[in-house]
Amino acid sequence: MFEIPLPFVVALLLAILLVRLTLRGPAGPVGRSMRIFVAASLALVIMVGLRWQFDLLVFRFLRPLFAAMLPPIAWICFAALGSEERSQTRWRWLHIIPVLAIFIASLTWRKWHIQVDFLISVEFAGYGIALMILASRGEDRFAQARLGDIGSVRGIVAVVGGALIFSGLVDGLIALDFSITQGTNVTTIVGYAQLVVLVVLALLMVRLERLSPQTTQLTDSVTEPALAQHKDDRKDNNDIAGDDAILAAIDEVMRTQHLYRDPDLTLDRLARRVVIPARQISGAINRRFGRNVSQVVNEYRVAEAQILLQTTAKPVTEIMFDCGFQTKSNFNREFGRVTGMGPRAYRDADPSSDQLAPDQPFGPIRKLFLENAESRE
Secondary structure: OOOOOHHHHHHHHHHHHHHHHHHHOOOHHHHHHHHHHHHHHHHHHHHHHHHHHHOOHHHHHHHHHHHHHHHHHHHHHHHOOOOHHHHOOOOHHHHHHHHHHHHHHHHOHHHHOOOHHHHHHHHHHHHHHHHHHHHOOOHHHHOOOEHHHHHHHHHHHHHHHHHHHHHHHHHHHHHHHHHHHOOOOHHHHHHHHHHHHHHHHHHHHHHHHHHOOOOOOOOOOOOHHHHHHHHHOOOHHHOHHHHHHHHHHHHHHHHHHOHHHOOOOEHHHHHHHHOOOHHHHHHHHHHHHOOOHHHHHHHHHHHHHHHHHHHOOOOHHHHHHHOOOOOHHHHHHHHHHHHOOOHHHHHHOOOOOOOOOOOOOOOHHHHHHHHHHHHHO
């Protein structure tokens, strides 16, 4: 009976995912990085299959080299979700160093007998820890992800980091097995551990496709002088006056341009529109509200939803989409967080006396400014 080796079955799955990403995936740096990552995973799986199926010298040499390239590609993929000024770092070339180190170790193995699998283990673990740290950082590290999806993206990055750490442990077991049993159990270890991790990584990238905006090409431009001025004033932005100036700029574009209605709104897009770096926006909102950017943007959406619920007969679902929400669960959760009741219950209740006009949603920032003014009186 004809049997297809497990690595090539996995390779077929990855090839299907790569085609799907190419035809239906997001554009821009995020989509490009995702396709490169899945392609690298596909190449590695094929190389692993060839290595253990035919055991030729050329495949023994190429397998660790292909493996060494995967963690840097994973890092670059998720780094592309940061603000543009972060993602275009000039230090990206440093990621070639571990690949070169493993290449040299493989090339000189007969002379120096360096444990190549141990080096791969260290590399995978190091990049895995770095991704775990990245997942715990501020919102500006995921500025090109939709604001409502940042929490989910962080979870994905953490899982990918954990998967790389696990894969590093697997490579460590391979190195240990070679030193003790001359590689007797390597085939089993590779077949049931490393390939599973690669499939999980690829599936997580497809999940990330659903979370990312369908395009990352923005028409808003940021001039260098404006950015330089904000960077020079970074220390001043740490006080309340500086934070309030940033909040006022955000409130202006939210009220006049209804930016919150864009369901694919990202922190990077907001930063471009107000010409303020994403990190300063995230810091100002966190300090003044004690909440994240996504929650504040959702409060603008809820504010307009309150108006539409009281002044129109539109269905709740239509209002949800008009205000920028994409899922009913998120809409109900955020509406309840802000108002203490569900949308239908709010519509059935008596209109509040301070109801604003539909084209002038009150918004959390203006409410904060009003409360501060009243407290000073």
